[in-house]
Amino acid sequence: MNDFLFWVVLLGPALLAEGLLARYEVLVYSVGWRSPNAVLPEGVPYARGAAPDRPPDAYLVYLDGIGKRRARDTRDGGQLVLALIDRAPELRILGQVQPYSPLAAPLADRPVWAWLRSHAGLLLFLHNVMQTFVAADHRYRPLYNRAVGSQIATQLRLAGYQPDSGMPVVLLSYSGGAQVASGAVDELHQQLHAPLSLISIGGFHNGANDVSQAEHLHQLTSANDWIERVGAVIFPQRWRLFRWSGWNRAVRAGRVVTHRLDPATHVGAGQLHQSHRPAA
Incomplete structure (x- = not known):
């Protein structure tokens, strides 16, 4: 009981604070006080994979789940990106996009969050969870989509992408990254x-974004992924009843292709995120 009360005391105020502060970045962006940061930390390339001196077959942008805190890290320690580079060297891959920061400001590089990481690391995840719901909120969603979509477009240009070139772009997302990926399409x-x-791998999204400008949406899912199922339940736009939501229009148009990865899970041993790692 003492442990339970401790977490209630800790997370209660934290949830309230995050609920109030999570909107800060998107509001600052909307009034033009700050623009998304395009400069990467020293040693972080704008793209990996296909060499800059030859055109790639496609550009792939990886939008990680809520564990994303900085340009370098990913939830799995970068293993998925390494597997992609190993199996598809013809791709130019970007893994530095900050899906939970409209201003492209790495969370782990902010002084207050650096302190929290060493004292209450759970709050780092809480911040990104709240940002996912801000991105899904109808009041902020258009601004959030424009900010992160602009961030991705800038990073693609810096990685060598030429607008109007006809070069394919793939948005690969995990968990809450699916909300951001679908919002960046327009x-x-x-x-x-x-x-x-x-x-999308275990995509957690509200189904409201219009993805009609995307040629296909490949959904990698599993019956054991309870987090993805929660998203399909709590967001009405994912229900079949809401026929004109962005998600249901895409389903009827045949743009959504589902790939079963049973019995993979969302987190823990056998998670979806690890399903395509190369064998050791």
């Missing part, structure tokens, strides 16, 4: 006129 289409495809 902005990327407007800025780059790129042929777009989406791949």
Whole structure:
């Protein structure tokens, strides 16, 4: 009971604070006080994979789950990106996008969060969870989509992408990254006129975003992924009843292709995120 009360005391105020502060970045962006940061930390390349001196077959942008805190890290320690580079060297891969920061400000590089990481690491995840719900909120969703879509377009240009070139762009997302990926479609289409495809792994999203400018949305899922199922239940736009939501229009148009990865799970041993790692 003492442990339970401790977490209630700790997380109660934290949830309230995050509920109030999670909107800060998107509001600052909306009034033009700050623009998304395009400069990467020293030693972080704008893209990996296909060499800059030859055109790739496609650009792939990886949008990680809620564990994403900085340009370098990913939830699995970078193993998925390494597997992609190993199995598809013809791709130019970007893994530095900050899906939970409209201003592209790495969470772990902020002084207060650096302190929290060493004292209450759970709050780092809580911040990104709240940002996912801000991205899904109808009041902030258009601003959030434009900010992160612009961030992705900028990073693609810096990685060598030429607008109007017809070069395919793939948005690969994990968990809450699917909310951001689906929201970025319109902005990327407007800025780059790129042929777009989406791949979601255990995608947690509200189904409200219009993905009609994407050629396909490949959904990698499993019956054991309870987190993805929660998203399909709590967001009405994912229900079949809401026929004109962005998700249901895409399903009826045949853009959504489902790939079963049973019995993989969302987290823990056998998670979806690890399903395509190369054998040791």
